[in-house]
Amino acid sequence: MKKRNRFVYYGKKILTFVVSVFILSAVVFYVSRLAPGDPLVSYYGDRVEKMTPGEREWAKERLGLNDSVTVQYVRWLDHAFRGDFGISWKYKTDVVDVIGGRIGNTLLLGGLGFVFIFVFSLLLGVWCAWHEEGPADRMICNVGTLTSCIPEFWLSLVLILVFSVTLHWLPSSGAYSVGKERDFADRVMHLILPVGIVVLNHLWYYAYMVRNKILEEVRADYVLLARAKGLTKRAVMFRHCLRNVMPSYLSLMAISVPHILGGTYIVETVFSYPGIGTLAYESARYKDYNLLMLLCILSGILVILCNLTAQIINERIDPRIREQEVSERLEVTEP
Amino acid sequence: MSELLEVKNLSVSFFCAGGEVQAVRDVSFSLARGEVLAIVGESGCGKSVLCKSIMKLLPGTAKIKSGSIAAGGADITHYTEREMCKLRGKLFSMVFQDPMTSLNPTISVGAQIAEAVRVHQPEITGERLQERVAELMKLVGIDCPGERMKHYPCQFSGGMRQRAVIAVALAGNPAILFADEPTTALDVTIQAQILDLLRDIQQKLGTATVFVTHDLGVVARVADRVAVMYAGKIVEIGTAAEIFYEPRHPYTWGLMRALPAFSKGRDSLYTIPGMPPTLINPPPGDAFAYRNENALAIDYEKEPPMFRVTDTHYAATWLLDERAPRIAAPVGRCGEHTDGGKSRRRWEDTKNTRMEETASNEILLDVRHLSHVFPLNRKTAVKAVEDVSFQIFRGEIFGLVGESGSGKSTVARCVMNLYRPCEGSIRYKGINTCDAKSFRKNRRMLQSTRQMIFQDSDSSLNQRMRVCDIIAEPMKIQHMTPPRASFREEARFQMHYVGLDARYLDKYPSELSGGQRQRVAIARALAMEPELLVADEPIASLDVSIQAQIVNLFRHLQQEHGFSFLFIAHDLAMVEFLCDRVGVMCRGRLVEVAPTQELFSNPRHAYTKALLSAIPIPDPRREQARRATEFCAERDALDGELTEIGAGHFVLKNGEQ
Numbered sequence: 001m002k003k004r005n006r007f008v009y010y011g012k013k014i015l016t017f018v019v020s021v022f023i024l025s026a027v028v029f030y031v032s033r034l035a036p037g038d039p040l041v042s043y044y045g046d047r048v049e050k051m052t053p054g055e056r057e058w059a060k061e062r063l064g065l066n067d068s069v070t071v072q073y074v075r076w077l078d079h080a081f082r083g084d085f086g087i088s089w090k091y092k093t094d095v096v097d098v099i100g101g102r103i104g105n106t107l108l109l110g111g112l113g114f115v116f117i118f119v120f121s122l123l124l125g126v127w128c129a130w131h132e133e134g135p136a137d138r139m140i141c142n143v144g145t146l147t148s149c150i151p152e153f154w155l156s157l158v159l160i161l162v163f164s165v166t167l168h169w170l171p172s173s174g175a176y177s178v179g180k181e182r183d184f185a186d187r188v189m190h191l192i193l194p195v196g197i198v199v200l201n202h203l204w205y206y207a208y209m210v211r212n213k214i215l216e217e218v219r220a221d222y223v224l225l226a227r228a229k230g231l232t233k234r235a236v237m238f239r240h241c242l243r244n245v246m247p248s249y250l251s252l253m254a255i256s257v258p259h260i261l262g263g264t265y266i267v268e269t270v271f272s273y274p275g276i277g278t279l280a281y282e283s284a285r286y287k288d289y290n291l292l293m294l295l296c297i298l299s300g301i302l303v304i305l306c307n308l309t310a311q312i313i314n315e316r317i318d319p320r321i322r323e324q325e326v327s328e329r330l331e332v333t334e335p
Numbered sequence: 336m337s338e339l340l341e342v343k344n345l346s347v348s349f350f351c352a353g354g355e356v357q358a359v360r361d362v363s364f365s366l367a368r369g370e371v372l373a374i375v376g377e378s379g380c381g382k383s384v385l386c387k388s389i390m391k392l393l394p395g396t397a398k399i400k401s402g403s404i405a406a407g408g409a410d411i412t413h414y415t416e417r418e419m420c421k422l423r424g425k426l427f428s429m430v431f432q433d434p435m436t437s438l439n440p441t442i443s444v445g446a447q448i449a450e451a452v453r454v455h456q457p458e459i460t461g462e463r464l465q466e467r468v469a470e471l472m473k474l475v476g477i478d479c480p481g482e483r484m485k486h487y488p489c490q491f492s493g494g495m496r497q498r499a500v501i502a503v504a505l506a507g508n509p510a511i512l513f514a515d516e517p518t519t520a521l522d523v524t525i526q527a528q529i530l531d532l533l534r535d536i537q538q539k540l541g542t543a544t545v546f547v548t549h550d551l552g553v554v555a556r557v558a559d560r561v562a563v564m565y566a567g568k569i570v571e572i573g574t575a576a577e578i579f580y581e582p583r584h585p586y587t588w589g590l591m592r593a594l595p596a597f598s599k600g601r602d603s604l605y606t607i608p609g610m611p612p613t614l615i616n617p618p619p620g621d622a623f624a625y626r627n628e629n630a631l632a633i634d635y636e637k638e639p640p641m642f643r644v645t646d647t648h649y650a651a652t653w654l655l656d657e658r659a660p661r662i663a664a665p666v667g668r669c670g671e672h673t674d675g676g677k678s679r680r681r682w683e684d685t686k687n688t689r690m691e692e693t694a695s696n697e698i699l700l701d702v703r704h705l706s707h708v709f710p711l712n713r714k715t716a717v718k719a720v721e722d723v724s725f726q727i728f729r730g731e732i733f734g735l736v737g738e739s740g741s742g743k744s745t746v747a748r749c750v751m752n753l754y755r756p757c758e759g760s761i762r763y764k765g766i767n768t769c770d771a772k773s774f775r776k777n778r779r780m781l782q783s784t785r786q787m788i789f790q791d792s793d794s795s796l797n798q799r800m801r802v803c804d805i806i807a808e809p810m811k812i813q814h815m816t817p818p819r820a821s822f823r824e825e826a827r828f829q830m831h832y833v834g835l836d837a838r839y840l841d842k843y844p845s846e847l848s849g850g851q852r853q854r855v856a857i858a859r860a861l862a863m864e865p866e867l868l869v870a871d872e873p874i875a876s877l878d879v880s881i882q883a884q885i886v887n888l889f890r891h892l893q894q895e896h897g898f899s900f901l902f903i904a905h906d907l908a909m910v911e912f913l914c915d916r917v918g919v920m921c922r923g924r925l926v927e928v929a930p931t932q933e934l935f936s937n938p939r940h941a942y943t944k945a946l947l948s949a950i951p952i953p954d955p956r957r958e959q960a961r962r963a964t965e966f967c968a969e970r971d972a973l974d975g976e977l978t979e980i981g982a983g984h985f986v987l988k989n990g991e992q
Binding site: 220221222224225226227228229230231232233239240243244247 | 390392416417420421422423424425428429431433436437438439440441442450451454455500503504506507
């Protein structure tokens with residue numbers, strides 16, 4: 001009984017996942033074709049302007065753009081199921097290769113950002129909750145609100161202006177200096193500003209959430225009992241409050257992954273950082289349909305996976321929810 | 336040093352935006368080893384604050400202004416948090432009101448008890464720790480501790496959780512146990528078990544206990560000494576016998592008289608007039624003077640000192656001054672009314688004639704073989720109500736009692752067409768309300784003549800609507816023309832009727848107190864001029880004196896206007912006072928139906944007996960000798976048919992004893 005239930009549980013989740021991805025691909029496919037712009041530009045570049053109508057017609061025919069959108073979509077689906085996502089019109093190679101060459105950079109940037117946000121927002125949240133309504137808590141909350149309001153691109157420009165242009169401490173763009181691809185220190189130097197901006201923009205929000213969640217727990221009755229049995233403030237905070245905050249924090253962080261990724265896209269564009277963010281921007285702008293499709297689907301899969309993780313964390317970690325399932329199962333056996 | 340705990344002239348204030356709230360004012364008392372001291376008073380009298388300030392568990396806005404606390408032979412008034420941590424759990428410990436929230440939901444019960452053990456005895460580890468936890472769980476009466484310690488609080492029932500909380504509190508062998516309303520949130524049978532448990536533990540371990548409660552019945556059961564608190568001060572302190580049999584302070588008189596048991600045979604419950612004062616600017620003189628019918632002129636000016644009555648009995652009232660006029664206590668001996676003497680017979684006579692006057696033979700509501708099932712998921716379901724049949728006559732108050740989860744509310748909601756029952760029929764004035772067709776045909780009549788009042792007035796009123804709109808809304812929905820000029824006039828009339836001032840018309844519910852909100856809910860129901868009022872635990876969330884006011888209002892509505900009530904409650908004392916007939920529910924079954932006196936004097940079903948024996952009686956001599964009979968819930972006792980064994984007295988056959 002137990003095993004079957006679990007099988008059904010995960011089966012449902014996987015089905016939701018597949019259906020979501022399918023719907024996503026259809027929507028992206030149609031919407032990208034609704035947007036104005038000339039898809040031939042991405043394939044032929046500036047040459048498009050000199051093309052005769054006949055040549056244009058031939059090019060469109062060759063790229064399959066003359067068929068109706070539905071036919072194009074079915075064709076794309078057919079290829080995709082066989083593992084062929086087409087070639088990038090701009091780079092003239094398989095889109096998988098194009099993305100494969102860049103995704104490492106984005107994962108490095110986003111992953112580092114995520115780790116920093118994960119650790120620091122927890123620490124900051126606990127610190128603020130500990131010193132509730134103290135000057136430090138108030139200052140952090142206020143500064144946090146302020147920085148959350150500043151758009152990422154503006155913050156990036158200001159920091160570039162300060163640290164790169166004026167102080168010359170840090171490089172202003174790229175993932176590494178020319179010819180120093182293997183130089184670790186150089187890579188780190190290039191990462192400091194983008195990662196810093198991603199972290200600065202998201203940290204406060206999550207820290208604030210942690211703080212409020214902990215304060216909610218601190219006001220709960222069981223804290224009073226824990227203190228009445230003689231636990232110190234620190235033990236109550238870490239053994240009881242933080243422990244109870246963790247499930248919701250983990251699921252929150254799981255949902256935050258797409259947000260952080262979205263943040264890296266913008267930062268990548270500003271810093272001309274060779275990741276999939278810049279790639280996505282270019283492909284959307286110049287109508288590189290195949291590339292755009294795969295990028296959107298990859299991002300979509302990430303978002304859906306993160307949401308699923310959050311859901312599973314929520315449902316599995318809390319003993320109250322787990323218990324519900326147990327009691328339901330028990331009653332099945334009763335006549 | 337004979338006293339374990341000595342509090343001298345303690346004053347505690349909260350400093351908040353509205354000003355300084357003087358929650359505890361100049362309180363002195365002492366507690367000897369192994370003694371049980373009960374602190375009683377209405378809510379907001381500073382009982383809890385007093386206990387928490389001794390353990391220094393109050394939030395940062397609270398401050399000890401003056402006075403001293405000595406515990407275990409040391410002055411702990413100025414102890415730091417670090418020093419207090421060493422004392423908490425070891426010298427004193429605390430049990431809180433709501434067992435549902437006072438355990439951490441994500442840590443297993445065993446681990447929480449183990450944590451409490453290790454705080455003061457870190458040398459206990461491994462096997463020995465498990466043994467100690469099992470021993471504690473056995474001490475508080477949790478069976479199979481080996482299994483149960485791995486369970487989470489959500490797998491425990493309310494009573495079991497409170498036992499676990501007590502185990503946590505006892506883990507460090509404290510010399511003093513503070514119990515802050517430990518049974519208020521529990522059912523009456525569970526309350527009896529927990530009280531027995533606390534008394535056992537106190538005798539076995541010799542733990543001195545400070546018992547905070549508003550229920551004098553509970554006090555009678557457990558206390559050696561009693562302190563009565565009012566407006567942050569102890570106004571009377573003495574042994575349980577002295578307080579119960581020779582109370583001296585007018586407030587103690589008031590509390591005693593407000594017990595429903597005392598009002599048997601009267602038309603209305605006694606209520607202490609007015610409300611406790613706010614403690615932001617407590618009135619000069621005796622704070623109780625404004626609600627005291629025997630107040631002397633000096634009461635308004637000068638605070639009375641503690642007068643000595645006997646060596647153990649002190650009371651702060653000018654009535655004890657030698658110059659004061661002698662006023663006989665309006666309270667007789669407690670328990671006098673239950674001696675089966677004249678008063679009781681007279682009461683039964685009046686009640687019978689009253690019933691004849693008000694209740695007719697016309698059946699207003701006829702519930703037959705009602706069953707309701709809640710599906711949990713596709714395969715499983717909970718049988719909330721099973722084969723329940725009863726009738727309500729016009730002009731009658733029918734009480735439905737039972738523990739939480741017994742299906743009372745489900746019955747009420749089926750009656751109101753909020754749930755569609757799975758089986759059975761409900762006829763209101765001969766109309767089958769379960770049938771969709773006949774319901775649609777008579778919808779307007781059915782909806783306007785049946786009204787419901789809910790337990791939680793906080794959530795049953797829309798917070799964003801003004802009182803006058805709330806009261807007029809059902810009329811607007813039914814497109815009724817207000818009988819009194821305008822909807823506003825109508826709302827004003829109804830508010831006046833339920834005893835609310837017209838100045839509350841434009842207020843929002845959040846600006847009103849709990850009792851006032853419940854009155855608004857009643858006014859909303861009355862505005863439709865209903866014939867049947869379904870009241871689902873209307874008084875459970877209210878303070879005792881306000882409960883009495885609402886019950887008086889119900890009684891008045893029935894007698895003067897012939898309303899019929901389905902009154903759902905778990906407070907048996909109130910039910911006994913208010914209802915004409917009572918049905919007892921247990922696990923979805925109606926086990927016994929009888930006229931009120933018949934049921935209370937001659938209960939036949941095993942469960943009814945257990946339920947009645949669990950009600951604490953406010954009489955220490957009888958109460959302390961008594962133990963509650965427990966109802967072993969064999970399934971058999973709840974099967975079978977209702978059979979008539981006397982005039983109007985029905986009982987489930989198999990459970991009859």
